[in-house]
Amino acid sequence: MAEARKPVPGARTDARRNKEALLKAAASAFVASGVDVPVREIAALAGVGVATIYRHFPTRADLVVAVYRLQVEACVETGKALLARGSQPYAALVEWVDLFVDFLVTKHGLAEALRSEDATFQALHSYFLDNLLPVCGDLLAAARSAGEVRGDIEALELMIGVGNLCIGVNKDIPYDARRMVGVLLAGLRPE
Amino acid sequence: MAEARKPVPGARTDARRNKEALLKAAASAFVASGVDVPVREIAALAGVGVATIYRHFPTRADLVVAVYRLQVEACVETGKALLARGSQPYAALVEWVDLFVDFLVTKHGLAEALRSEDATFQALHSYFLDNLLPVCGDLLAAARSAGEVRGDIEALELMIGVGNLCIGVNKDIPYDARRMVGVLLAGLRPE
Amino acid sequence: MAEARKPVPGARTDARRNKEALLKAAASAFVASGVDVPVREIAALAGVGVATIYRHFPTRADLVVAVYRLQVEACVETGKALLARGSQPYAALVEWVDLFVDFLVTKHGLAEALRSEDATFQALHSYFLDNLLPVCGDLLAAARSAGEVRGDIEALELMIGVGNLCIGVNKDIPYDARRMVGVLLAGLRPE
Amino acid sequence: MAEARKPVPGARTDARRNKEALLKAAASAFVASGVDVPVREIAALAGVGVATIYRHFPTRADLVVAVYRLQVEACVETGKALLARGSQPYAALVEWVDLFVDFLVTKHGLAEALRSEDATFQALHSYFLDNLLPVCGDLLAAARSAGEVRGDIEALELMIGVGNLCIGVNKDIPYDARRMVGVLLAGLRPE
DNA sequence: GATGAATGAGCCTTCATTCAT
């Protein structure tokens, strides 16, 4: 229905504007209070009504995905580029993982959400995996083929592990996710 | 409901019995729904009124700590024993960490709670750290002195990392926390 | 219950209508059960959900103040008019106090609330005092200047005394607050 | 039943000791937190179990009455003495009322309780009135007979008024109940 | 007689979500 009729260009412009304000607001709110920040808070921040959020993003997962889509895509692209480079596959894997970690670590609450049991976040989880797993899988396979990493670790497991290590950053605790991920990757070396 | 109530009409003597029933119920409830399961749910499971929980465990943290106290203590004891053994400090560290992981992994939701930002769990977090950190620190120091592990990783960071890797087990996802912790520990090796 | 709900399905326009229904319901509830009547009761009486109350009146004090605002304002206005009249300041004071008493006496529970130690009602107390004290003060000062009342009683003390005398009316006890306030005012006469 | 059997003197001694501890504790608790202080608090203060309170004082009113019985009786006695004096009936009334006010004012929360609508305090209210009203009535009648006070105020009304004026003392508000009662009594003078 | 453990009703408050305008 709604999609079928694109007659009032002005309204559409407003809608897009709104959607972008929403994404910006949500991004802030997610960073400040986690991805399970009250809907009202996001709406207020964006200067729109709550229902507007529901219109554009029926579920919370939709909103979260939308907020992080660009960065996920960038991550995918960079991964492909690293892969295309062909040489030094372990270094490429490390580089890519570092990128992924940078992404997670700067999104307070995202890593947590990815691990959440809450059904609300299932779609979020899927989105990340659907997009990033292939890339990670290829990078890992390349490293494995070159004999640069042990062969018993699967990409999914690695991604989950890395994601988990990124949880809880930004607290006042002396915990450096990047360093721990570095240790994990070092542990990937054969023998 | 009503039938479930009146667990053992007696009192004085049964206070302890009741407390234990509560601990058992809480343990189940924690596993099933996380440590932030509604108080009412635990009470129902234990067949007691909510106030009974509040009597025995004024705050939620008290309850959680009580539920895991024995196992934390066992973990501490084993750690001391391993330390006393003196030889092969890296192996001892690995053995102890495996124990810690076994503990966390079988307590669905505990690792998550340990990372929770919720003030309610601050005491829980402290309890774990106060008790386990010294042991882990000693084991790590021993391994470090023997030159068996790299020197730039602190015990707190290691414990948090290990704890994080234990999050989200028990889902239907093929993720083996023990294996990932193994990788992390392998990454601790020097060079 | 369910039938009572859905007062007027409309919204935007009816927000005010709803708010007024709420005020009316609250007024009744306050009279019937005191100003610390459960929120749920007011909501039920108004035929709205509890959250609707919280939307319109974030704190209980807000609601109480709203309920009595008009009358307080009227009391202030009348007081100013009496003051402007200039002549017979003691008579003016009596007239104004009678008005105040009429107000309190018909609001079973209000006088009590004004004296409540509950922090919830601090704002209510302040509201009344902030608005009525100046008027009372001026009337009293005028009477004092004219030598029509003794000089050692302050307006605040008088208002509190009058308010206290209005407590507990409407019970089945033969107590006439108006008459007692009359006695109090008579006692204000010099010598 | 219980009254019929007075065999175990030891137990009875304990019981009386307990009762007195309870009265002392209740007195403190009433002053500190009002007469509706939680039962548990009183019990804790007295170092007894809650049930012990219920045994000795089935209702809260029983406890409150017991706590103030001595003072009420003293008030009655003094009243009778003043009455017996015969001369200067208005002065006697004032003196007695001052006594009553001293009593109320030093019992934070008592005046409030006397006016409370809570059914729990009905018995308290009755006790006070049953005992004090006759005395007050006699003193007032004497003054009235002597033409020292106006004739349209009944003793009950006076007592309630005085009681009301004693409410809310001890707050940080500059309100002197004794002075206001003085004004009220002055207002009682004829003409 | 005394104890204090247990009960459970009851209150406040928050938030996701719907829906009439």
Place this chain on the structure above:
DNA sequence: GATGAATGAAGGCTCATTCAT
């Protein structure tokens, strides 16, 4: 399309009162 008012379920916590020991 946007709005934001309204809903009502849900959860935490307290306290008077009962009752087995």
